[in-house]
Amino acid sequence: MKKFLSDPILGVIILLLLVGGVASFTVDVFFTLQNFTNFLSGSYFVMLLAMGMTVVLISGGIDLSIGAVMALCAGIVAKLALQGMSVPLVIVCALAVGAFVGCLNGLLVTVVGLPDFIATLAMSAFATGILFIWTKGTPIVGYMDETYKQIGGLAPIYRGVTVPMVTAIVIAFALGAMLKKTKFGVHLFSVGSNRLATRQSGINVTKIRILAYVISGVCAALSGIIMAGRNTTVPPDLGGGYEVLAIAAALIGGASLMGGRGRILGAILGEVVLAMTINIINLLGVPSSYQKIFIGGILLLAVLVNQFVISLRTKILMRSTNKKS
Amino acid sequence: MKFKNFFFRSVSITGIPIFGLLIFIVALFQFIVPIFNATVGDYITNLVPVLLLTVGAAIVIIGGSIDLSIGTVCGLSAGITMWTLASGLPTALSILLGIATGAFFGLLNGFIITKFGINDFIATLATLNISGGLLIVLSQATDLYGAESEFFTSLVYGSFFGIPTSFFIAGAIILLMQFLLLKTILGRRIFAMGNSGAAANVAGINVRNVKLATFVLSGTLAGCAGVLLAARLGGVQAFLGLGYEFTAIAGAVVGGVSLAGGRGSAAAALAGGLFIGTLAQGLQLIGVEPIFFGIVSGLALIIGVIFDQKIQDIGQLRSRFDSRVLAQPPRKEGDHG
Numbered sequence: 001m002k003k004f005l006s007d008p009i010l011g012v013i014i015l016l017l018l019v020g021g022v023a024s025f026t027v028d029v030f031f032t033l034q035n036f037t038n039f040l041s042g043s044y045f046v047m048l049l050a051m052g053m054t055v056v057l058i059s060g061g062i063d064l065s066i067g068a069v070m071a072l073c074a075g076i077v078a079k080l081a082l083q084g085m086s087v088p089l090v091i092v093c094a095l096a097v098g099a100f101v102g103c104l105n106g107l108l109v110t111v112v113g114l115p116d117f118i119a120t121l122a123m124s125a126f127a128t129g130i131l132f133i134w135t136k137g138t139p140i141v142g143y144m145d146e147t148y149k150q151i152g153g154l155a156p157i158y159r160g161v162t163v164p165m166v167t168a169i170v171i172a173f174a175l176g177a178m179l180k181k182t183k184f185g186v187h188l189f190s191v192g193s194n195r196l197a198t199r200q201s202g203i204n205v206t207k208i209r210i211l212a213y214v215i216s217g218v219c220a221a222l223s224g225i226i227m228a229g230r231n232t233t234v235p236p237d238l239g240g241g242y243e244v245l246a247i248a249a250a251l252i253g254g255a256s257l258m259g260g261r262g263r264i265l266g267a268i269l270g271e272v273v274l275a276m277t278i279n280i281i282n283l284l285g286v287p288s289s290y291q292k293i294f295i296g297g298i299l300l301l302a303v304l305v306n307q308f309v310i311s312l313r314t315k316i317l318m319r320s321t322n323k324k325s
Numbered sequence: 326m327k328f329k330n331f332f333f334r335s336v337s338i339t340g341i342p343i344f345g346l347l348i349f350i351v352a353l354f355q356f357i358v359p360i361f362n363a364t365v366g367d368y369i370t371n372l373v374p375v376l377l378l379t380v381g382a383a384i385v386i387i388g389g390s391i392d393l394s395i396g397t398v399c400g401l402s403a404g405i406t407m408w409t410l411a412s413g414l415p416t417a418l419s420i421l422l423g424i425a426t427g428a429f430f431g432l433l434n435g436f437i438i439t440k441f442g443i444n445d446f447i448a449t450l451a452t453l454n455i456s457g458g459l460l461i462v463l464s465q466a467t468d469l470y471g472a473e474s475e476f477f478t479s480l481v482y483g484s485f486f487g488i489p490t491s492f493f494i495a496g497a498i499i500l501l502m503q504f505l506l507l508k509t510i511l512g513r514r515i516f517a518m519g520n521s522g523a524a525a526n527v528a529g530i531n532v533r534n535v536k537l538a539t540f541v542l543s544g545t546l547a548g549c550a551g552v553l554l555a556a557r558l559g560g561v562q563a564f565l566g567l568g569y570e571f572t573a574i575a576g577a578v579v580g581g582v583s584l585a586g587g588r589g590s591a592a593a594a595l596a597g598g599l600f601i602g603t604l605a606q607g608l609q610l611i612g613v614e615p616i617f618f619g620i621v622s623g624l625a626l627i628i629g630v631i632f633d634q635k636i637q638d639i640g641q642l643r644s645r646f647d648s649r650v651l652a653q654p655p656r657k658e659g660d661h662g
Contacts, residue, residue, distance in 0.1 A: 112627075129621075132619060137616055299447060300443070
């Protein structure tokens with residue numbers, strides 16, 4: 001019970017039940033497999049971004065560049081595919097660029113000592129700028145073929161199973177295991193909760209923080225590869241605003257901006273809540289112009305629920321310790 | 326020796342290093358492109374709304390928080406002003422309504438943050454979406470252009486003694502904010518809260534109210550910026566203001582306002598905002614294509630912040646001031662308040 005209560009995803013589960021409950025009463029077609037695959041298929045790439053963001057948030061940083069990095073990697077995929085490069089090579093190139101930008105972010109934050117907010121904001125401007133120069137401001141088109149349709153999830157690989165779905169699940173398990181089972185994961189939480197104490201216990205804090213940014217860069221690259229297939233064109237302003245959505249999903253899922261808190265499953269459920277909300281208001285026939293207002297509202301609601309859970313937990317834990325003593 | 330001391334003392338005042346850099350690039354551009362002088366006034370007129378946002382962002386950051394909603398709130402204020410003006414309200418009233426919109430969102434931010442204890446980043450991210458969404462709804466419901474009011478357009482396009490009116494308005498507002506930050510009790514409290522909220526609380530400062538005040542101030546400034554923006558553009562589009570918040574925060578930080586809180590001033594933020602803006606304008610005149618601006622602004626951000634940090638380090642090491650004094654505006658001898 002205690003363990004369950006201190007799990008950061010408790011809040012988002014409550015929220016999920018709340019939103020799902022409202023939906024089941026108001027919309028008939030909500031609880032159909034068709035509808036679920038529908039709104040989930042549009043959210044895998046944000047899930048990937050949110051997972052990377054969660055890792056950085058746990059380490060006590062923030063990465064505002066992932067939206068732009070995602071767009072840059074999508075641009076690289078499209079450009080290289082147009083030049084006839086084979087698909088695995090294209091993917092490796094995009095991943096390498098993502099890792100490189102992440103590494104650069106990490107170095108700026110740790111070695112140069114810039115505030116994470118500023119360093120990644122500048123990196124976001126860089127990445128967008130490079131894509132703009134590269135594309136000369138016009139969308140990249142004409143690279144789509146059957147393989148990229150599959151990568152983008154427009155064509156399934158086996159019945160209902162799509163590449164984005166598999167990627168999201170694999171990455172989720174990999175990152176989840178990394179956070180829970182490996183030494184690096186434990187160090188990551190430790191760096192996020194108290195950097196100084198971690199350094200003084202002999203852990204290479206700089207390395208861990210850089211790696212956190214590399215992971216988020218790679219996640220952004222994966223997301224970009226999928227985006228290139230899904231969007232069928234790569235306009236230069238593709239990435240605008242996705243970093244904010246990813247941060248929102250990670251925070252709804254129980255990650256903390258203070259560091260040292262967060263779960264991969266939380267990030268996924270957070271994005272599901274966001275996608276679900278948009279899906280519901282679409283089904284209800286609310287004009288899409290109202291979407292942003294609802295996203296803002298759900299964000300506030302999520303934080304309130306999370307806070308309520310934390311205060312409840314503190315109360316219950318206090319009571320149980322009082323009983324013991 | 327005396328000059329050396331004076332030099333290190335002055336460069337360690339927040340904003341001075343970047344102001345020096347600003348003068349340097351202005352001179353450089355003037356040297357390369359002789360028409361720079363003639364066009365810069367025009368350009369700064371365009372920049373005025375963002376400069377107001379920068380000062381607003383600086384106030385909140387000095388208080389140790391962050392306000393992401395200013396960009397879209399500015400857009401919404403512009404929308405509200407345009408809407409009320411187009412529907413026939415008196416000009417003064419619609420300007421007031423625009424500013425009130427900003428103040429309301431500032432109050433909302435402050436209320437959510439202080440009352441529910443929600444993280445400022447998340448709370449203002451939420452109000453960013455809400456205000457941006459409201460502008461989209463508003464712009465779809467009505468046409469936000471075509472308001473005819475001479476007084477309104479004269480806010481930006483009029484001039485006294487050859488200097489655009491908006492300079493006077495923005496200058497007065499920024500001067501007021503500088504005075505408020507450095508010379509009033511509230512300003513002192515904002516710095517104290519930014520340095521350490523807990524210590525300020527122990528010292529008997531009502532931290533919640535001071536925090537609320539910083540958000541109301543930045544919201545109000547966003548409202549003023551929105552009114553000026555509407556006057557300049559003559560029409561408002563659905564996504565107006567989106568992304569301005571990052572430009573504003575970047576300007577403030579380049580000017581030497583520390584994201585950790587407790588350091589900075591309105592003038593420093595102004596210098597930072599002008600630096601980024603002038604750089605963009607100068608490069609455009611030199612003939613750099615606009616598609617390079619993203620890279621240049623990213624570079625300016627990094628270089629500006631590193632430059633400021635290094636100068637501050639040197640200043641702190643060399644001057645006889647200690648870091649505690651430097652963290653705050655210079656105070657007079659015998660002033661223990």
